[in-house]
Amino acid sequence: MAKAIGRGRGPTIIDVARVAGVSKMTVSRVINNEAGVRDGTRKAVLAAIRTLNYEPNIAARTLVTAGEARVGVVYSNPSAAFMSDFLIGVFEEAAAKGVRLTLVKGEDGLAPPEAELRRMAQGVDGVVLAPPLGELPAIRQVLSDAHLPTAVVAVGQPTGEGISVRIDDWQASHDMARHLLSLGHRRIGFIAGNPDQSSSALRLEGCRAAVDATPGAELIIAQGAFSYTSGLRAAEWLxxxxxxxxxxxxxxxxxxxxxxxxxxxxxxxxxxxxTVVGFDDTTVATTLWPPLTTIRQPVRQMAATALELLMGAIRNGAPAAGDHLLSHALVERQSTAPPNRARAPAPALS
Known part of the structure; x- marks a missing residue:
């Protein structure tokens, strides 16, 4: 059943999109009789137009002709370096594709206020979610209510809804653990990420699998939260x-x-x-001494790919769905060496 239209105004293109379950851009493509819209989608839009007695205005008719699209980017991550790479990837792709971005920021990995998300949802054709927001049910519900196509980046275990762009966190972590084991390390400390994120669990399990398969090897786990401060506490404990x-x-x-x-x-x-190794290959990895051996997660490419796939779905009126796996790499730098058998790490200074 269609939602009631506010008193004092006629139906808008947003109302049509909501009733048809598509984006505003798809409605505009149908209005302009553009090619590339699936028959079922076109029929749903035309039915919504008839149900609402919608009369297209000039702005609606020219939306697609002008090539304009608006995409919301919702982000909140404790790692400034990760977010910098993510936003650069989105900005570069948006500039290349002529996409206007609306940015909504949460704090410390938490979702932005629901009212702010709902305001954004009224003015965009789709949304890209940075980690960890793609795994928060409250955000997904707001976007589902608005019938907005979504693309999530770096989620360890996709929900099966929308577009996801990620790497194989389990395999990447397994590769790094095997590298440490090949150097001769048999007592490995692991600083886990935020326990609320599926990528954290996969990285832990990938490392654990490699260690468990090696006779005499032991894994010591300390809890972190993907922030520098949590890493300090975890390293001290280890x-x-x-x-x-x-x-x-x-x-x-x-x-x-x-x-x-x-x-x-x-x-x-x-x-x-x-020996100390990391994960992501952000600018942090090459700006400290010694430079970090780390797993390269192509964050910029992942963000750009998410926006590219989302725009393809919006402009073609196709379902925004699919899990897209990008390649990772183990990057060796100067922070790794065989274990020093002559000296064990000293206790904390008093």
Missing amino acids: LDEACPPTAIFASNDDMAAAAVSVAHRRHLDVPRDL
């Missing part, structure tokens, strides 16, 4: 162990950088006394 690890694998570069800082404060040389 190095306070009676028998501390000879290598620390952090679930992102921010926490790995924190582990390097803790090592330096304890007068430990990285990598001679302690």
